[in-house]
Amino acid sequence: MTNTIKESKKSIVTARIVDHYEVARNHFLMSLKVPSYFQAAVPGQFVMMRVKGREDPFLPRPFSINFLNSHNTGTIMGILYKVIGKGTTIFSRLKKDDELSVMGPLGNGFNMPPDRKKIALVAGGVGVAPLSFLAEYLKRQTNASAQGIEEIVCFLGASTSQLLLDRGRLADACSKLMISTDDGSDGYHGTVTELFQNHIDSYTDNDSIVFCCGPDPMMTGVAGIVKKYSIPCQVSMEERMACGVGACLGCAVRVKSHGDRPRYMTVCKDGPVFDSKDIIWKQA
Amino acid sequence: MTNTIKESKKSIVTARIVDHYEVARNHFLMSLKVPSYFQAAVPGQFVMMRVKGREDPFLPRPFSINFLNSHNTGTIMGILYKVIGKGTTIFSRLKKDDELSVMGPLGNGFNMPPDRKKIALVAGGVGVAPLSFLAEYLKRQTNASAQGIEEIVCFLGASTSQLLLDRGRLADACSKLMISTDDGSDGYHGTVTELFQNHIDSYTDNDSIVFCCGPDPMMTGVAGIVKKYSIPCQVSMEERMACGVGACLGCAVRVKSHGDRPRYMTVCKDGPVFDSKDIIWKQA
């Protein structure tokens, strides 16, 4: 009896690397062969990953799904990541055919309300990872259905031109790609938050929506801008994670509450995508 | 000033795998490129090894040197090992060009007294690892010098014929190779200790010496036999190690003492090769 139940349960899967290379200094794109049920994943969802058979680092690491491709040979999932510490350094040394333990897809993805015509994607650094997936997803939806998306503009910022990731994919999927670099090596010379602010007049509270992912200060900035103009905005949040499923309460993010008591939600289960106006932004 | 001193210091070296394969079920031979100063190593010495860049398992693992070859392309060290636990399982998965951190050569090797004409090597299982090196070393010495070694007989035992390791090398290097297997699949049907006992009459206390390495009960047995006949015998001991240099006092082996107090020596620094009559054997 128990066995039949067991079979139908989710589990951590072993995923083999089919491709892995450095797309830009310290940034890698890893392609993994995953089971076909991953096809149901939506942009903004994430996975928890560990190197298979390694006990160190201790905890799995969360990464957004950057793409999902289905061929007749199987389903391939892309992870676009930046090397910042121990775990990502170890990942970066993996080669084709090495294996990872992958748990997912997890969390809630971006949610496209049917009444929105103008979409702005605001991406900072490696925060572009879920947004390229989203752009392609929305484009496919627009093509397939009668959904009234009129334009998808992507504001893509990075410290320097070399680190403008997924540029080609975004140029293809979006109506328009606006670039900013902190050092002025390409596009607008400044932050992507400023660039977005400069174009805010194109958006209104009743036909537009913003999807945003990037470093904390950038998301705080964007949240501040959209608040002023009452434009709906969904952000993909980050917090350190252990379980990835809402069991440990480790990945708390403070959200608005009615009473005096602070209220926390979990990035992994309640997010990672939140409505920007629900979040209590640190500097905002 | 300090810098000049620093340069002359020993250190842990990074050794690249040049060859690695399974010689018999669960037994592997790993060939590593090591610095040329390893050429000075003598049979019975060992190294402490970890996978480079891995923090788990925590402690390095000790292995006897199984061979050392010098080519004009460099010095190659062989490690013959059996997979028994976590560390050796991880080693067994390494591939050509993977790197290890190696400390050594360490400890005191076998010591051939000049007055001995008849040599018996008694090897059990993977305990053969240092003895193949010794056989070849002694043969080279015999050829090169006027040293009066008359014969080297190797008693090689294993549980079954497939696990008679280094058979070819020993057949070449020794005057005679005597085989035993626990299951009778080759040679004498029984333990190598019994086989050796059966030939003990060939050895005397004034012209013979025994070099022995293998599992605890086997070495205990051999130590008991040579004691009866007063034949000198050197054994390579094993204990769990941490430092490998005599600093932690972890690898204690109990040796005979004059007073009441038990006396311990370190396998790593005082050994691993000991005179069998100095050791307090557990069952003897």
Add this chain to the structure above:
Amino acid sequence: MKSKNVPGMNVDIGGIELKNPVMTASGTFGYGEEYNPYIDINRLGAFIVKGLSREPRSGSPPPRIIETAAGMLNAVGLQNIGVDAFIKEKLPYLSGFDVAVITNIFGETIDDYIRVAERLNGVPGIAGLEVNISCPNVKKGGIAFGDDPETAYEVTRKVKNVTDLPIIVKLTPNVTDITRIARVVEEAGADAVSLINTLKGMAVNVETMKPYLNNITGGLSGPAIKPVALRMVWEVTREVSIPVIGIGGIMNAHDALEFLIVGATAIQIGTANFINPRATMDVLEGIQHYMVENGISDIHDLIGTLTVE
């Protein structure tokens, strides 16, 4: 596996009958829904609920967790929905499984403990209480209830007096002599003890010169603490006659067997769930496998079999 070959795994924890000794550890398994997609909760020996307090608690601001060598620190701050919401919103779901549900409770004052215990008394679907005495005692200036034998005695006694449920007292390892605390809570009426809770630890970000946790210190869990946990369980089993539940760094069946061999009647799995959501099932199957391999037909023939020369 055919039933006739399945070894006997039932254990009795101070009156709570468990079909096997594998439990989830409090605070690491949510309220059941989170891991239900991964495991069959019906196969667990017991389900220990996240610590409940009288009123809901928000918990600590983030960051709440940080990885350490072979472990992690957490400072979740005992966030929970409160005992009333638990009974109304979570218990019905858990009651749907064929598993012993044990509620972990805590408070900042002895009165808090009493109130939670009273509230849970008589509620159908609850098999027992686990009383977490590792919490700082607000009245005693933040010294944990479990640090001090007298306070440990008092809280155990008073909770015992207001409940008909078996009570398991969960001990903190941050003490000089855990056997002393175990003895006094046994005397005070505990039906079992469980140990260990987390070790108090800390980690610092050298770039920012700030602690990694907003709370500065946190509780260390995972394999790093296993040697300490095992030693304490061994010490305690020799000093008390009530059942001992072993907790701390159990990642696989091998680890669980160590605890059973030193004398634990059951074990709890905490942090391992985060690494492997099927950890409880893997441990259960691994213990069964070991028993079959070693011809042990009843788990009681394994418990406390440590051979010391």
Add this chain to the structure above:
Amino acid sequence: MKSKNVPGMNVDIGGIELKNPVMTASGTFGYGEEYNPYIDINRLGAFIVKGLSREPRSGSPPPRIIETAAGMLNAVGLQNIGVDAFIKEKLPYLSGFDVAVITNIFGETIDDYIRVAERLNGVPGIAGLEVNISCPNVKKGGIAFGDDPETAYEVTRKVKNVTDLPIIVKLTPNVTDITRIARVVEEAGADAVSLINTLKGMAVNVETMKPYLNNITGGLSGPAIKPVALRMVWEVTREVSIPVIGIGGIMNAHDALEFLIVGATAIQIGTANFINPRATMDVLEGIQHYMVENGISDIHDLIGTLTVE
């Protein structure tokens, strides 16, 4: 590295002047010969000798060590050659280096401690004593000297009375409140405290059903214990005004910096030497590098700089 760029690394440990805060931990570095081939001992801040007792001690039977997750257990049993042989056979070698030699001492009775301290008093080449109070007190039924505030006070006081050397009292982490012990040893005249010694732990071989260590329990060291060590050092630095030496799981400069930032005036490196015999040098160079990178010209501008919100 040019001298003019080298940041100031000198620290004063209760009267012992060190050229830098990096020391070896007792029992992990032999008597110096073992690691001399690997490092330049002259570059160390101090060299702490393996614990010395009145009479030589054989130590425990093997097995004495076993690896654990991110650490190891040891039950060496305080094997040492005794204070007399140390002075005769080992000290001359160590005195040849330009390094502060600090002798770690211990005993089974208070009288033992006094005798060893007396014997070392006035011996040239010794800069200070580290008094290990983690040892079981034979007279008090095996409870460690360092577990009990009164005994800790007494042993510190009595050792202090018979020596002119600065004394560092080395604290055990196996206590409920390490700040209490730190405070009483400060009161008793300790010139500094060092912490932590090993956590008491255990491991079991499930194949043989025996403990891995002949001694059953052993001392846990290595990265596994670092979070606990760091927390205790932070707590103690806030409660005493004498210098605190941080010990426990330091593997690299990053770890050492954490201890300095929470308030340790110096640090000791133990188990890391077994993994990397150059660990002390790597830590020293790493601290220097960090200071240069962050424009810190004197180590005192780094010590105790933890920012808490």
